[in-house]
Amino acid sequence: MSYYVTTPIYYVNGEPHLGHAYTTIAADVLARHMRQRGEDVFFLTGTDEHGEPVTQAAEKLGITPRELGDRHAVRFKQLAATLNATNDFFIRTTDPEHMEKVAQVVRRIHDNGHVYAGTYEGWYCPRCADFKTESELEDGNRCPIHKIELEIEKEDNWFFRLSTFQEPLERLYAERTDFVIPRNRYNEALAFIKSGLRDLSLSRARLKWGVPVPWDHSQVIYVWIDALLNYYTALSYAREDEDLTERYWPAHVHLIGKDILKFHAVIWPAMLMAADIEVPRRVGIHGYLLLGEHKMSKSLGNVIEPFHVAEVYGADALRFYVLREVSFGADGEVSPEGFETRYTTELANEYGNLASRTLAMLSRYRDGVVPDAAPAPRLQGEFEDLADTVCRRLDAIELTAALDEIWQRVKLLNRYVQDEEPWQLSKDEGAAEQLDQVLYSLAEGLRVVSVLLHPFMPGSAERLLAALGQEDLSLDGARLGAVGGGASIAELGQLFPRVEPPERSAA
Ligand SMILES: [Zn+2]
Structure with missing residues (x-):
């Protein structure tokens, strides 16, 4: 078509x-x-x-x-x-x-x-x-x-x-x-x-x-x-x-x-x-992105100027923010502080940290190779219809809703790693199989959300997928368990590094 x-x-x-x-x-x-x-x-x-x-x-x-x-x-x-x-x-x-x-x-x-x-x-x-x-x-x-x-x-x-x-x-x-x-x-x-x-x-x-x-x-x-x-x-x-x-x-x-x-x-x-x-x-x-009255943010000043934001934080962060902050179709306020909050809490912590933690554990506990296991049943159900839902949302031009569907799974993966405590499992030799499942599920979950996030944040999603040893971007593969274990992981670096406020010149 x-x-x-x-x-x-x-x-x-x-x-x-x-x-x-x-x-x-x-x-x-x-x-x-x-x-x-x-x-x-x-x-x-x-x-x-x-x-x-x-x-x-x-x-x-x-x-x-x-x-x-x-x-x-x-x-x-x-x-x-x-x-x-x-x-x-x-x-x-x-x-x-x-x-x-x-x-x-x-x-x-x-x-x-x-x-x-x-x-x-x-x-x-x-x-x-x-x-x-x-x-x-x-x-x-x-x-x-x-x-x-x-x-x-x-x-x-x-x-x-x-x-x-x-x-x-x-x-x-x-x-x-x-x-x-x-x-x-x-x-x-x-x-x-x-x-x-x-x-x-x-x-x-x-x-x-x-x-x-x-x-x-x-x-x-x-x-x-x-x-x-x-x-x-x-x-x-x-x-x-x-x-x-x-x-x-x-x-x-x-x-x-x-x-x-x-x-x-x-x-x-x-x-x-x-x-x-x-x-x-x-x-x-x-609708309109409304720039209300705001206090100055440290690195952006009081406006969101696209060239400047992309230069300081990267295009992905700007792409993510405008579609995440304001429900597509409606009017809504945007602000430099709002941008920096989402950058830190969602992009750097929820997505970036989840990725670096997962990669670090794979390298520490499994020599940098994604173990072969079945996806955790707890995640399986939550990921079941995800790709279809995202397609439906985007067909209806509900971009913010589509992004939110994916982001709920990013949050879910964060809760999952918190609950399963793989760092504890690693101390128990009898829990090796369970650890395999947790690490596999995390890598696989990250792969699926990254494939789905790719249209929203192409650069970051591609980098993370490459670090997971994956390059297939097609939606056919955006199912939990579609890719088995065995991939070797690579260095990622920081997906969303901390941005230092610009130095102020003495007036
Ligand atoms: Zn006019």
């Missing part, structure tokens, strides 16, 4: 931040997990480089929009690499191949009779590059997102008959109740559709930075129409001499933040229907 997962393309009017990192991490977890299941995966991310906000930001810096795009696209590529993301392609909406394909699809929407000339008037937020409805405005005619005062703008442009897609969209939502998840977002999108859809202006007259409307070069295509199409256009040119559209379209899941729900859950499927293109299977929505 093919599996195509996307992040939104990130807007290049600013620097990458934690919010961007969050979606990329989540998409990478899904991509890596599906590869473990043997699926044919394509993972796309990239940058959105057209529109008024980019022009404005470039002007402020005294450079061209193209230069600004180049500058920031590099940063977003670096972010993906820093997070250890395994995206198969990085699209930029300034790619000529993308622009050409956008023009083709928009031309098809036009030729299918879904476009007309009209005049638009409304509250316009230049930073959203979008008109706002009365009901969306905040007090003082402000943009609900940017809080800036908006003005009424009027222009002649081309319209997309979004209103005629109200019924087809309602049908789509009725037939596919998991088209948008989680459920509250599905309800929100459906309510928006049912409240009545207004036609959408598809082009901009005043703007030059974009894809020209194919039948009217005095206008450029509205930046959102251009941007949404990236999910479709990328497949046509991501590989030289190969069109991947047949192989991966429709996308399995578009991961997005809740602020762009309307575009992805309403406008995007309507556009695709208008162009006779299959709609994606699913839109998965996450």
Whole structure:
């Protein structure tokens, strides 16, 4: 089966931040997990480089929009690499191949009779590059997102008959109740559709930075129409001499933040229907990571800046933290202190120490070879359905719940070693068989959780598996007892070393 997962393309009017990192991490977890299941995966991310906000930001810096795009696209590529993301392609909406394909699809929407000339008037937020409805405005005619005062703008442009897609969209939502998840977002999108859809202006007259409307070069295509199409256009040119559209379209899941729900859950499927293109299977929505008021942490200061955290603590720790701390799909607070607490108590102690203790005991009591035994019955039951449960959770895009399932087993293994006290068993020659079972169960339990943790913390999981003499990452092997004893263990070092606070310079 093919599996195509996307992040939104990130807007290049600013620097990458934690919010961007969050979606990329989540998409990478899904991509890596599906590869473990043997699926044919394509993972796309990239940058959105057209529109008024980019022009404005470039002007402020005294450079061209193209230069600004180049500058920031590099940063977003670096972010993906820093997070250890395994995206198969990085699209930029300034790619000529993308622009050409956008023009083709928009031309098809036009030729299918879904476009007309009209005049638009409304509250316009230049930073959203979008008109706002009365009901969306905040007090003082402000943009609900940017809080800036908006003005009424009027222009002649081309319209997309979004209103005629109200019924087809309602049908789509009725037939596919998991088209948008989680459920509250599905309800929100459906309510928006049912409240009545207004036609959408598809082009901009005043703007030059974009894809020209194919039948009217005095206008450029509205930046959102251009941007949404990236999910479709990328497949046509991501590989030289190969069109991947047949192989991966429709996308399995578009991961997005809740602020762009309307575009992805309403406008995007309507556009695709208008162009006779299959709609994606699913839109998965996450909430916001909120940075509240916090005291300064020793090594991170008062912000969680993804490049900095990855440099100081490693990408795995950041990947783990954002998915562990805030239930995926909901809003939640993150903080440097919260990060450091989880790093120490969960990553360094519960996982890292368990690994080093287990390896040390294997080397001390069994000459560095995992003994052959049956897994402890006490663990067997608890691990029984683990891999299936994780698959089910990730299929439902419940990343935090999936991670928690695995982490409960990490905690269980910690209790197990505490209860069995292998260091006592080692003193009793009559308990050799029991010690074999305990050591085998620990090594095997660590192997299984590490295989399952691999999508979340690829670097650490791989290191630990290598130390256990294992390299198979496939989910078929993620069962307690699937691998027998006999493997020779190797040095691990510290998986999550203590981080010293940076030295303070004397002010
Ligand atoms: Zn705005």
